[in-house]
Amino acid sequence: MQTGYTARVNPGRWGCAAVAVAAVLLLSGCRTAIDPAVIQDAQTAAQVKTAIINDPDIGAMTIEVSVAQGVARLSGTVATQAQIDRAAALARSVPGVRDVRLNLQVGAPANPVSEATPRGLSQSATDPFELQTADDPRLLAIGASLGRSGPRAGALDSRVSVGPLIRFGSPRGFGPALAMNWFQTTLEASPESDVVSHIHVRPIMGGLGYTWAFESVSVSPSIVGGVAFNSLSVPETGEAGRIAIEVGNSLVWRPGVSVWIDVNRRAAVSLSMGYVVTGLRVTFLENGRLVKRDVTGNTAIVHAGVAYKLF
Secondary structure (H helix, E strand, C coil), X not given: CCCCEEEEECCCXXXXXXXXXXXXXXXXXXXXXXXXXXXXXXXXXXXXXHHHHCCCCCCCCCEEEEEECCEEEEEEEECCHHHHHHHHHHHHCCCCCCEEEEEEEECCCCCCCCCCCCCCCCCCCCCHHHCCCCCCCCCEEEEEEEEEEEECCCCECCEEEEEEEEEECCCCEEEEEEECCCEEEEEECCCCCCCEEEEEEEEEEEEEEEEEEECCEEEEEEEEEEXXXXXXXXXXXXXXXXXXXXXXXXXXXXXXXXXXXXXCCCEEXXXXXXXXXXXXXXXXXXXXXXXXXXXXXXXXXXEEEEEEECC
C-alpha cells in the first residue's frame, strides 16, 4: 500500500510550504510513530506546488500534484505542450523527486469563468469565497468544537466541553492527521460525599489518516497518539475523608473518524467520533495522607464544530 501526499495547485497559495513545515514540527513534538516517508512526501509535494504556482507561464493552471515515495505525479489541463514540458521540468528540479509521471492534457484553460459552471462549483465575481468544490486544496483548517464525553470508569462522569478543532492533510488518500479531543470530567471524593474535583484532559495528538471525498463531503478515519496535558481543580468548600487534589500528564491515543462538510471555500462543519485511551495518575488526600492512584480515563467522545480553512 502506498502512502503519499496530494495537493492541488491554484494561484495565490503562497503559504502551503510553510504550513507543511509547521505541521511536521507539531507532529514531531507529539512523539508519535509516524512514517518519515509520509512527511517527506508532504514536504516535497508542497515544494513542487510552490515551484509551479511561482512560474509566470504555468502558475495560472490548475495542476494536481501528488508525491508517493519520491515519485511526483502531475495531472490536469494546460493550454500547450510547452506548458506540460515546463511543469515536468519544474517538478524534476525539486530535491527529493526521484521521478515524474505526467497525466497532463492540452485543452481549455483551467477554471474558466463562465455561466456554464461545472456541477459542484459556484463562482461569484464579487465574492471569491463563494467558490465551492469537493477538491478544495486548502489543507489547514482551525476552529472550535462542542463535545460530549462518556468515560468508562464509574468514578468519572459524562460532561459537555468545548475544545479546539484542527484539520491538516491531503484532500484525498493517506495523509498526516492532527487531533485535539479535549474533554472534562469530575471525580467524586467518596461515595458518601457530594464533593467533586474537576479534571480537564487536553490531548495533543498526531498520526495517520485516510480521506474519501464525495462532492462537498469528506470522511476521514484516523489513528493518532500523543500526550495529554491534564489539570485538576478542587472545590473551595466541603468535607470529605478523601479528595483528589492533583493529576499528572499522560500518554494518549485515539482511533476515530471525522466527517467534514464544506459550506463554502472558507468554512466547514465537522462531526467526529472516537475513543480516547489514556490512564490518569491521580493524587488523593486521604485522612491527612497523600496517596497516588491510577484511574482509567478511557473515554468515548463525540464532537461537532465549525472551522475556518486557512490554506
